[in-house]
Amino acid sequence: MAGMAGRMSTVIKSKISKLLDKAEDPGETLDYSYQKQLESLQNVKKGIADVVTAKKRLGMQAQKLEQSVVKLDTQARQALAAGNEELARTALERKQFAQTELQSLDQQVSELQSQQERLTESEKRLRAKIESFRTKKEVIKAQYSAAEAQVRISEAATGVGEEMADVGLAMQRAVDKTEDMKARASAVEELEAAGTFEDLTQLGTGQDDIDRQLAELGAGGMVDDELQRMKAELGAGEPPAKGELGAGEKP
Amino acid sequence: MIVRIMGEGQYRLADDVRERVNDLDNAVVRAVDDDDEDAFHVAFEELLDVIRTEGQPVPANDIESSDVIVPPPDTSMAEASSDFTGDGLIPG
Numbered sequence: 001m002a003g004m005a006g007r008m009s010t011v012i013k014s015k016i017s018k019l020l021d022k023a024e025d026p027g028e029t030l031d032y033s034y035q036k037q038l039e040s041l042q043n044v045k046k047g048i049a050d051v052v053t054a055k056k057r058l059g060m061q062a063q064k065l066e067q068s069v070v071k072l073d074t075q076a077r078q079a080l081a082a083g084n085e086e087l088a089r090t091a092l093e094r095k096q097f098a099q100t101e102l103q104s105l106d107q108q109v110s111e112l113q114s115q116q117e118r119l120t121e122s123e124k125r126l127r128a129k130i131e132s133f134r135t136k137k138e139v140i141k142a143q144y145s146a147a148e149a150q151v152r153i154s155e156a157a158t159g160v161g162e163e164m165a166d167v168g169l170a171m172q173r174a175v176d177k178t179e180d181m182k183a184r185a186s187a188v189e190e191l192e193a194a195g196t197f198e199d200l201t202q203l204g205t206g207q208d209d210i211d212r213q214l215a216e217l218g219a220g221g222m223v224d225d226e227l228q229r230m231k232a233e234l235g236a237g238e239p240p241a242k243g244e245l246g247a248g249e250k251p
Numbered sequence: 252m253i254v255r256i257m258g259e260g261q262y263r264l265a266d267d268v269r270e271r272v273n274d275l276d277n278a279v280v281r282a283v284d285d286d287d288e289d290a291f292h293v294a295f296e297e298l299l300d301v302i303r304t305e306g307q308p309v310p311a312n313d314i315e316s317s318d319v320i321v322p323p324p325d326t327s328m329a330e331a332s333s334d335f336t337g338d339g340l341i342p343g
Contacts (some may be wrong), residue, residue, distance in 0.1 A: 007280040009319040016320055128311035170258045219338035
């Protein structure tokens with residue numbers, strides 16, 4: 001049947017219309033709706049800036065983790081070379097954990113990058129429409145009686161309002177995602193603060209809990225594999241004889 | 252008719268595409284009702300594809316109200332589902 005919309009778009013459209021009704025105050029002057037449009041544009045710009053900030057923060061965290069991965073790998077090798085397999089294992093467990101976090105961070109950074117691009121496109125569209133509205137409003141005012149102008153301008157305002165509602169939702173989704181990522185970033189920062197990725201030689205007591213948790217993270221098999229690989233590389237397949245610690249011949 | 256893909260922009264579509272758009276739209280809702288994630292993605296992707304390929308993008312400085320509004324391309328089935336039953340993606 002012509003004119004009958006699908007169920008999904010009907011629901012969406014009625015929701016958008018409700019949003020617009022809510023936003024529209026009959027007492028508003030026509031110039032006021034232009035002010036509101038400009039405010040909405042400012043909000044989008046702020047939203048984009050927030051996404052960029054979150055992206056930078058995650059990017060910096062990723063850099064730190066990359067350094068930790070290198071450092072923990074070196075420590076594992078040193079520990080193994082010195083015959084301290086326990087310490088090597090701990091370092092590798094932490095390295096594994098840091099790598100997993102790093103992968104997830106990289107994914108989040110690229111997700112934020114596409115959010116940023118989409119929002120920037122939305123901002124461009126909204127800006128073009130607002131600029132159009134500003135011109136149109138003046139033309140209508142000059143051409144029509146006050147009552148007729150009122151009707152035509154409020155029609156145009158509704159068209160811009162739809163774009164504002166659309167951009168508003170896109171921003172809300174971006175903000176929600178960014179908040180999730182911020183929470184996660186804070187969790188990683190806490191681990192960093194707790195020394196999880198720090199120099200293992202500095203570990204004192206009280207770190208046992210972290211060690212146990214990391215070991216329980218199930219990286220066990222992978223850590224064992226890597227430990228074996230590292231041993232082979234170091235030519236340390238057999239434990240060094242007593243008294244020869246660190247004095248073994250290097251291949 | 253004017254169709255908006257949220258977060259992407261508006262397209263002008265010939266009226267004879269309307270039925271196809273409606274059918275696909277309803278297929279999306281059916282998939283959500285059946286809790287069939289694969290069918291949801293297939294129908295939703297096809298709906299977006301029809302709009303993008305059959306439609307002409309509306310220039311950014313044209314002010315038009317949309318006849319049809321579809322949710323953002325990255326809408327998950329869970330989001331779509333809550334949209335049809337409750338508050339969902341769009342409040343209200």
